Amino acid sequence: MxxxxxxxxxxxxxxxxxxxxxxxxxxxxxxxxxxxxxxxxxxxxxxxxxxxxxxxxDGKRKEFNLPLAPKGTEFQKKVWNTLKEIPFGETRSYGEIAKLIGNEKASRAVGMANNKNPIMIIIPCHRVIGANGKLVGYAGGIDIKEKLLNLEKN
Structure with missing residues (x-):
């Protein structure tokens, strides 16, 4: 259950x-x-x-220590595991994530996997931004994404 x-x-x-x-x-x-x-x-x-x-x-934790079991395809899980490697306070583009998973042409597929992330914040999809540095595509809304990234900057 x-x-x-x-x-x-x-x-x-x-x-x-x-x-x-x-x-x-x-x-x-x-x-x-x-x-x-x-x-x-x-x-x-x-x-x-x-x-x-x-x-x-509260700004007192930079890493989570919880058992996670997100449901998704093997590709999605590969992307989500890569997102967990993005350090607190840093961002990566969809293209950078695609290169890290070994498929530099998969930036759109990375974006789709990012969008399907079932464990927001803990699997930090908010740390993924557009190639031009713009905040794009967050299930919680761009305002929440911006709030989380600002929290990590301070």
Whole structure:
């Protein structure tokens, strides 16, 4: 059974979901409609996830230490694992991520995988920007992306 709980944060209400072993989803409640059965139950893993997220929002955490199990294709998982390598406070372009995964012509596919990231913030898709340095395409909205990047700069 999947467990889910909702938390108010500086960027809005976050839903966090886990499967009993790992975090499977972190999402903005007003941007994502829940799919599939889950039980509203605040487990120890969910408590640890929100604790680490709040430390991040407070500027006290730069890396997350949580078991993750995002659902996606092998290509998506490869992209998401590469996103976790982007250091706190830094950004990469879609093209740079494509090169890092060994397929420099895949920047659009990287963008699509980025868009499907089910574990926002912890898998830092907000750190991926356009080749021209512009903030583009964030499921939570460009305003949230900008807020997260500014939080990491300070």
């Amino acid at each position: 999947r467990n889910i709980f909702y938390y108010n944060t500086m960027i809005g209400e976050l839903g966090i979901e886990e499967n009993g072993l790992a975090i499977t989803k972190v999402f903005l409640v007003d941007k994502d409609i829940e799919k599939g059965p889950s039980e509203k139950n605040e487990t120890e893993l969910l408590k640890e996830a929100i604790k680490q997220l709040n430390e991040y929002f």
